Amino acid sequence: MRAPFTEAFIRALPKTDLHLHLDGSIRLSTLIELARHEGVELPAYTEEGLRSEVFKDQYGDLGEYLRGFAYTCAVLQDADSLERVAYELAVDSFTEGVRYIEVRFAPQLHIHEGFDAPDTIAAVAKGLGRAQDEFNASEAIERGNEPAYRSGIIVCAMRMFTQTFSEYYRRYVALHRFRRMDEVIAQASVDLVNAAVHARDDLGLPVVGFDLAGQEDGYPAAAHAEAYNLAHQRFLRKTVHAGEAFGPESIFQALTDLHADRIGHGYHLFSPDKVSHEGISDPDAYVAALVQHMADRRITIEVCLSSNLQTNPEIGTLEEHNFRHMLDANLSATLCTDNRTVSNTSVCREIGLAIDAFPIDPKMLKQIVVYGFKRSFFPGSYSGKRTYVRKCFDLYEALEKEHGVVGHES
Numbered sequence: 001m002r003a004p005f006t007e008a009f010i011r012a013l014p015k016t017d018l019h020l021h022l023d024g025s026i027r028l029s030t031l032i033e034l035a036r037h038e039g040v041e042l043p044a045y046t047e048e049g050l051r052s053e054v055f056k057d058q059y060g061d062l063g064e065y066l067r068g069f070a071y072t073c074a075v076l077q078d079a080d081s082l083e084r085v086a087y088e089l090a091v092d093s094f095t096e097g098v099r100y101i102e103v104r105f106a107p108q109l110h111i112h113e114g115f116d117a118p119d120t121i122a123a124v125a126k127g128l129g130r131a132q133d134e135f136n137a138s139e140a141i142e143r144g145n146e147p148a149y150r151s152g153i154i155v156c157a158m159r160m161f162t163q164t165f166s167e168y169y170r171r172y173v174a175l176h177r178f179r180r181m182d183e184v185i186a187q188a189s190v191d192l193v194n195a196a197v198h199a200r201d202d203l204g205l206p207v208v209g210f211d212l213a214g215q216e217d218g219y220p221a222a223a224h225a226e227a228y229n230l231a232h233q234r235f236l237r238k239t240v241h242a243g244e245a246f247g248p249e250s251i252f253q254a255l256t257d258l259h260a261d262r263i264g265h266g267y268h269l270f271s272p273d274k275v276s277h278e279g280i281s282d283p284d285a286y287v288a289a290l291v292q293h294m295a296d297r298r299i300t301i302e303v304c305l306s307s308n309l310q311t312n313p314e315i316g317t318l319e320e321h322n323f324r325h326m327l328d329a330n331l332s333a334t335l336c337t338d339n340r341t342v343s344n345t346s347v348c349r350e351i352g353l354a355i356d357a358f359p360i361d362p363k364m365l366k367q368i369v370v371y372g373f374k375r376s377f378f379p380g381s382y383s384g385k386r387t388y389v390r391k392c393f394d395l396y397e398a399l400e401k402e403h404g405v406v407g408h409e410s
């Protein structure tokens with residue numbers, strides 16, 4: 001890794017992962033074990049086999065990237081498996097020094113008769129809580145000398161329903177067959193917000209945010225405006241997968257119609273060629289204004305470098321990735337994994353890739369990492385969050401000194 005950074009330094013740093021899908025981050029050994037136990041057919045039953053058949057280093061397109069989710073969702077259909085996978089995901093993150101994670105998943109993909117959205121959230125919360133308790137039992141944390149390991153849950157609504165949707169949702173669609181499909185999908189999102197608020201307020205579960213995931217193309221976010229409005233009124237924080245496949249207008253729409261606090265990916269923010277709205281006569285000026293708007297309002301972009309390269313092979317090399325422009329424009333951007341298993345990555349790896357591909361100096365790296373803590377949807381009070389962020393910042397600065405990273409500002 002490029003000096004003055006070292007792998008040991010990156011690993012020791014307190015880090016966040018704000019864009020982390022539960023179903024894309026299952027350990028392959030666990031996937032195999034659960035599939036055997038639940039009779040789910042896999043294309044291979046060894047880790048190497050699954051890596052060469054499904055969970056690859058390179059993908060041809062988004063479709064191939066998404067293939068693995070059908071298998072992971074199929075084995076995550078009860079409380080025990082959700083709890084186990086959430087626990088292992090937290091352990092894997094905490095072990096590489098990620099102190100704060102926001103785990104997201106789509107309850108609609110995991111529910112059945114008698115196993116509803118709040119049940120899925122409770123199972124995930126239990127797994128995360130168990131890992132947290134184990135890691136927070138250290139003396140340094142108990143004495144308050146080090147920041148604790150923390151987590152929150154983001155529930156994802158889906159832009160569309162596909163064959164892989166749970167049996168429950170097939171029946172849900174059948175129940176609403178008198179309505180148009182887009183209306184059914186919109187209603188499902190509204191129902192999910194209500195379930196998330198119930199889980200947070202009545203069950204005391206750490207639900208911190210609401211997200212919209214799934215294929216952008218052909219499934220506009222505007223269809224979910226009612227759900228996002230409701231989430232807004234109920235003080236759920238909001239993020240949206242936007243600008244992954246679509247252009248800058250979809251990001252603008254997420255910020256305005258959906259009140260997004262953060263943007264997932266936002267890759268095509270810098271793509272004036274993707275502006276298609278006829279009311280926009282000067283796409284370059286539009287993009288410049290939108291970038292300024294986001295920088296000024298500190299709208300954070302959850303950047304997932306490996307995932308972007310895998311789902312958009314046309315980007316080419318990492319050096320070509322728009323993260324460079326995000327840094328140049330002083331945007332608030334933080335590095336995330338997206339899917340630890342599907343993208344075969346970790347937070348340390350993503351930071352290492354960024355350091356080697358872009359002109360990041362120690363001051364800039366500190367900003368990128370600290371934005372993750374500052375712009376998190378932290379469960380708890382604002383003063384609690386401030387104290388926590390301060391502790392993480394102090395630890396960061398102590399580690400900079402310990403590892404000889406300070407004084408290298410370029």
Ligand SMILES: [Zn+2]
Nearest residue numbers: 021241264338
């Ligand atoms: Zn994602």
